[in-house]
Amino acid sequence: MTANLLLIGGGHAHVTALRWLQKHPCPDVSITLINPRTYAVYSGMVPGFVAGHFSRSEVESDLGRLCTESGADIIHDSIIALDPIRKRAMGQSGKSYPYDLASIDIGIVSAPPSVSGSKMHLTVKPMSPFVEAWAQVSENLSGGVAIVGGGLGGVELAFAVRHKMRSCGLPDTVPVSLVDQSKILSASSPSLRRALRKRLISACVGILEDTEVRGHHAGRLELAAGQSLTAQLVVWTAGGRAHDWLAQSGLKARNGFPVVAASLQSISHPDIFITGDAAFLQEKCVPKAGVYAVRQGPVLMQNMIAKSRGAPLQDFAPQKDYLKLVSLGKRAAIAEKWGLTVQLPGLWDLKTWIDRSFVQD
Ligand SMILES: Cc1cc2nc3c(=O)[nH]c(=O)nc-3n(C[C@H](O)[C@H](O)[C@H](O)COP(=O)(O)OP(=O)(O)OC[C@H]3O[C@@H](n4cnc5c(N)ncnc54)[C@H](O)[C@@H]3O)c2cc1C
The missing domain is CATH 3.50.50.60 (FAD/NAD(P)-binding domain)
Incomplete structure (x- = not known):
């Protein structure tokens, strides 16, 4: 049967x-x-x-x-x-x-906890609706963007948003902020964390750590302890459930x-x-x-x-570590494995080749 x-x-x-x-x-x-x-x-x-x-x-x-x-x-x-x-x-x-x-x-699902305020929130997961929505909002980023969640995905998106703004002619004074309730990149190796933090600063990405989002009103993201920052658009990668x-x-x-x-x-x-x-x-x-x-x-x-x-099943044995190729907004990437981080000219091409092979296979 x-x-x-x-x-x-x-x-x-x-x-x-x-x-x-x-x-x-x-x-x-x-x-x-x-x-x-x-x-x-x-x-x-x-x-x-x-x-x-x-x-x-x-x-x-x-x-x-x-x-x-x-x-x-x-x-x-x-x-x-x-x-x-x-x-x-x-x-x-x-x-x-x-x-x-x-x-x-x-x-x-990456979903904001109960955050009061406007609807200018994009959740990154699931990704299909995010990709669809980004195509519409990305034409006007002049009100600033905050990315909530400082894991690798959030960091890559912060670089990407800054690159998009620059290619639209927006100056670096238009804020891109990365907000995390603890430290950014806390699950990454110290060498990758150091390298990415340095590049986030050079890309003029504001880093706000150990703080939670409370609300979003009139283009301002309100944080715990009374802080707030300029962000018309809020992109959520945090809160994966x-x-x-x-x-x-x-x-x-x-x-x-x-x-x-x-x-x-x-x-x-x-x-x-x-x-x-x-x-x-x-x-x-x-x-x-x-x-x-x-x-x-x-x-x-x-x-x-x-x-x-009715035959016997096999076990999935996850590898202990994997090659991370982290994109940096422009056509460049950093690689990390086993705690060793390198940035070489061909890494973006390598990443693109691997990614395209998967999509087009
Ligand atoms: C910005 C960003 C960059 C990332 N880059 C990398 C990277 O370079 N390398 C890496 O290893 N990981 C990366 N990740 C993590 C990666 O996205 C996830 O680990 C990966 O997508 C998990 O794949 P999945 O098969 O579990 O599900 P997904 O890729 O999330 O796919 C789920 C699918 O299920 C469908 N679906 C959802 N709900 C339903 C439903 N109710 N009924 C039917 N279908 C449904 C969705 O439409 C979707 O097609 C990144 C994450 C982010 C946020």
């Missing part, structure tokens, strides 16, 4: 899972991908998109083509609930999707993120696999980075097929 495999979300892991299937066709499973759109944004190129180096179509993978080439079906819908007992996912369209095995790769419906699905979870075993199966519902940023990998400390999701894909697809056949 043909097993019905449902892939929820066109995230990085599902892209590489489908690419594995392209090379290893499997006639005894029927696969359906559910994603709101035909295209999925590749996050590694988003800072370059914000800076103006890439068009929207250059930073998106074509899920429709991928599904056709791997023998899968694609449905445009957004899942809003999961019933793991009756083995059904419910879509925003009102349709219900039954499955034998499901996999969830929907990333996270699990999608509400996933946190409420009944799967055993930690802080809303379903806990998965090394096989990528939910520890409470082994018919459901979860990958990428949406999962909490049991007993492993894996950062939320696309490289891990990308590498999970082939293991995920092989495990889903093995499970449908």
